[in-house]
Amino acid sequence: MLNNSQYIEKLRSSGLRPTKQRIKICEVLFNTQKTFHFTINELVKRISKSTNDKISLATVYNTVHAFKNKGYLKEIPINSDQSYFDTNTSHHHHFYDETQKDLIDIDDADVEPVKINTRIPGKKIKSVEVLVKVEDDKS
Amino acid sequence: MLNNSQYIEKLRSSGLRPTKQRIKICEVLFNTQKTFHFTINELVKRISKSTNDKISLATVYNTVHAFKNKGYLKEIPINSDQSYFDTNTSHHHHFYDETQKDLIDIDDADVEPVKINTRIPGKKIKSVEVLVKVEDDKS
DNA sequence: TTCTACATTATAATAGTTCTAAACTGTTGA
DNA sequence: TCAACAGTTTAGAACTATTATAATGTAGAA
Numbered sequence: 039m040l041n042n043s044q045y046i047e048k049l050r051s052s053g054l055r056p057t058k059q060r061i062k063i064c065e066v067l068f069n070t071q072k073t074f075h076f077t078i079n080e081l082v083k084r085i086s087k088s089t090n091d092k093i094s095l096a097t098v099y100n101t102v103h104a105f106k107n108k109g110y111l112k113e114i115p116i117n118s119d120q121s122y123f124d125t126n127t128s129h130h131h132h133f134y135d136e137t138q139k140d141l142i143d144i145d146d147a148d149v150e151p152v153k154i155n156t157r158i159p160g161k162k163i164k165s166v167e168v169l170v171k172v173e174d175d176k177s
Numbered sequence: 178m179l180n181n182s183q184y185i186e187k188l189r190s191s192g193l194r195p196t197k198q199r200i201k202i203c204e205v206l207f208n209t210q211k212t213f214h215f216t217i218n219e220l221v222k223r224i225s226k227s228t229n230d231k232i233s234l235a236t237v238y239n240t241v242h243a244f245k246n247k248g249y250l251k252e253i254p255i256n257s258d259q260s261y262f263d264t265n266t267s268h269h270h271h272f273y274d275e276t277q278k279d280l281i282d283i284d285d286a287d288v289e290p291v292k293i294n295t296r297i298p299g300k301k302i303k304s305v306e307v308l309v310k311v312e313d314d315k316s
Numbered sequence: 317t318t319c320t321a322c323a324t325t326a327t328a329a330t331a332g333t334t335c336t337a338a339a340c341t342g343t344t345g346a
Numbered sequence: 347t348c349a350a351c352a353g354t355t356t357a358g359a360a361c362t363a364t365t366a367t368a369a370t371g372t373a374g375a376a
Contacts, residue, residue, distance in 0.1 A: 054353095055352095055353065055354070057353090057355080059354085059355070060354090092358095093355085094355065094356045094357070095356090095357090096355075096357080096358095097354080097355055097356070098355065100354080100355080119363090119364080147375060
């Protein structure tokens with residue numbers, strides 16, 4: 039929930055030039071109370087709904103990757119024909135409804151911390167992601 | 178670690194015709210002490226190393242999907258440009274080494290059971306998968 | 317053996333993503 | 347202020363994993 043000049047500051051401070059495409063994408067992604075999940079395809083649709091200036095597909099890909107690298111977006115590991123991203127970058131896990139093909143946040147308070155009692159020498163843990171697959175309960 | 182006639186039995190008992198392609202793929206996948214992870218691409222290479230009879234790419238895809246549906250293989254949820262499969266179908270989780278792009282099993286004894294204290298009405302949990310991303314520790 | 321449903325195959329088609337290289341633009345410094 | 351340049355955008359081509367197609371082959375039953 040920032041205004042444009044705040045997005046400009048945010049972009050500049052992370053070494054990204056505040057172009058009008060990036061500012062527009064910031065608005066679409068971050069100008070909401072609720073965080074959400076999206077695919078590139080869905081993001082393109084949201085963008086075209088909210089502006090008349092078309093942003094090219096390549097730019098959307100570039101920007102999403104740039105934002106992901108800067109930590110403004112997270113990619114959700116899931117087997118799918120397309121990549122899912124999350125504007126919620128705080129620590130949390132997901133349900134994946136295989137019937138509806140729908141991702142749902144799990145409140146972090148509802149997951150006991152995952153304890154991994156082993157390590158790989160020379161490697162440090164970057165993230166721990168839990169994916170809970172669910173399906174219709176026809177019992 | 179089965180011989181061919183046991184694969185034939187295994188296939189037949191799960192309603193899959195024991196064709197020579199499927200038997201060969203069984204050998205490549207299951208004739209080892211250690212379980213392993215693979216992509217379709219890697220599997221095709223393993224197959225062509227172990228036989229002179231070429232198996233078409235479409236058949237490899239069909240067979241892997243059939244085996245996955247029968248529970249002989251598991252697909253590992255990971256963000257990648259290609260799908261990863263696991264011949265270890267017992268309950269366990271994974272490290273993913275982002276530097277080496279390498280998947281490593283985590284012994285199930287090394288992970289405290291993941292407790293999810295919330296449910297989605299009308300849905301039942303199908304699986305809970307933990308992916309621990311690691312990277313080189315340059316500290 | 318013969319029939320039929322299931323499998324295999326080569327190839328085409330599809331779809332998500334990345335690449336390319338030319339045009340454009342934000343920023344810096346004179 | 348403005349030129350220069352590095353970073354950015356763009357359309358479209360290229361790439362790659364995967365799925366679809368439809369003709370041919372084959373296992374298993376009768």
